[in-house]
Amino acid sequence: MSGQIVRPYGDMTGDGMVQVSFTLPVPHDKRAEGAALQLAGKMGLDPAMLVHARQMGDGYTFFVVYGRVSHLVDLDAVRVLERDYPLLTAKDVNAAVRRRMRRKLSVVGACIGTDAHTVGIDAILNVKGIAGEKGLEYYRELKVLNLGAQVTVAELVEAARVEKADAVLVSQVVTQRDAHLHNVREMSAAFREAFPAARRPLLVAGGPRFDEMMAADLGVDRIFGRGTTPREVASYLVHALTNQKAVAA
Incomplete structure (x- = not known):
């Protein structure tokens, strides 16, 4: 990857691998896991792998999903508020x-x-x-x-x-x-x-x-x-x- 364009790093530089977590208002079962993978796919993870699922109280399940995204980040387009004053003792x-x-x-x-x-x-x-x-x-x-x-x-x-x-x-x-x-x-x-x-x-x-x-x-x-x-x-x-x-x- 050259210039100021970057992709996420997982196993290898620029492979686009990311890990996300979220909770769905469904009890933990196979259908819930399928729903989590469907959501991950709509978020742009392809392929998406479910690496963790756990019941969180009555009717809620917490998920961790790992997968690849194709999106690129243009560092030159990033806008942040830089400190514009000296750091004093x-x-x-x-x-x-x-x-x-x-x-x-x-x-x-x-x-x-x-x-x-x-x-x-x-x-x-x-x-x-x-x-x-x-x-x-x-x-x-x-x-x-x-x-x-x-x-x-x-x-x-x-x-x-x-x-x-x-x-x-x-x-x-x-x-x-x-x-x-x-x-x-x-x-x-x-x-x-x-x-x-x-x-x-x-x-x-x-x-x-x-x-x-x-x-x-x-x-x-x-x-x-x-x-x-x-x-x-x-x-x-x-x-x-x-x-x-x-x-x-």
Whole structure:
């Protein structure tokens, strides 16, 4: 395979072999296995091989299917959001905030709606952080308030007002019925109604199921996906608030 065109790799380079898993709402029997192979064929796997099937409760079966696809990937056509700001150390972040803002940078974070999964927001905000990196509470020049889980949009707006927040970080893990998208759109609309444009906090959303290219569509300034570290978030906040928004003391 030459240039920027690639195919999946399984046993040999460019053989197009992939493995997919899914659940069908049928009890496990031969008919269910046939249905799984039919679905795999319609997905473009040819030939498709059923390598695993297991009953998942009453009337559901989980499948793993292995097979070849003919599709090619054009790497030149891939569009992703590249980091457009320098990755700073904690020392550099603190120095930049002191020098350019001349006060502490205020951050309010929460999981909104019915989402009770605080692992993500805690990993970014709490001192213990994640993967060997300290969270934003560790940064001396950042004032952090973590509201926790199941916070209403109204509560978040009020907390941002009271704290005079420069940035609001929202984590969303629950994605059923696109709840994460609806919640973030509701949140961004509420902040735009409650704050004049010049005083609105920076709005940042994060979670494993977000498309980082959707920031404008959701009405936020930035989206962070899976694998994001506290250092990346802190560096972005400094970049956005001290350079792009030219925040005054």
